[in-house]
Amino acid sequence: EIQLQESGPGLVKPSQSLSLTCSVTGYTITSGYDWSWIRKFPGNKMEWMGYISNSGSTNYNPSLKIRISITRDTSKNQFFLQLNSVTTEDTATYYCATYTYQGFAYWGQGTLVTVSS
């Protein structure tokens, strides 16, 4: 079974960069799916941030395009999120998930990131 697990700092200072790792087991990230980052804000709004495809191409939400980067390490079967110049409005629970046109089928447990000085 595919399993995803987010990891990274739970607290980031304003203006710094947020960096998260998604570790995947049970499936090789180059075999299929697109590998997404999604966040849920306090108050329950959910936002798709972007994905890296199984071939390594990326697609980002235009609302984040100048701040976001999604990369991968195929040797470790991991993919990564970097979000630059964070503000308190980036405080959210961050999820990694698999994506196809049949929806987001597999999700990590989520990790809360708080932006605060």
Added chain:
Amino acid sequence: DIVLTQSPALAVSLGQRATISCRASQSVSISRYNLMHWYQQKPGQQPKLLIYRASNLASGIPARFSGSGSGTDFTLTINPVQADDIATYYCQQSRESPNTFGAGTKLELK
């Protein structure tokens, strides 16, 4: 971006039918494919895919969940509602990038 509109909350009695709606600001259908999906989320848990492409039951999901709709109007039905179904339900479209989610409908007990 495609905006998805859901009612904030729905109160239902156990054993009754719950109907949750989602309206898109433009069509999310391509040919015979309706690119709308439904998720259930309970507090402290990750979202769970219930229905994909409007009417297809995801793996392991009980048959009391069903979905319907096309174009801009979609419905998730739970019949009969069980105590374990108390959660927030989200619709999500993959017709156009960026993928977008509805604001969620909180299912509550009467």
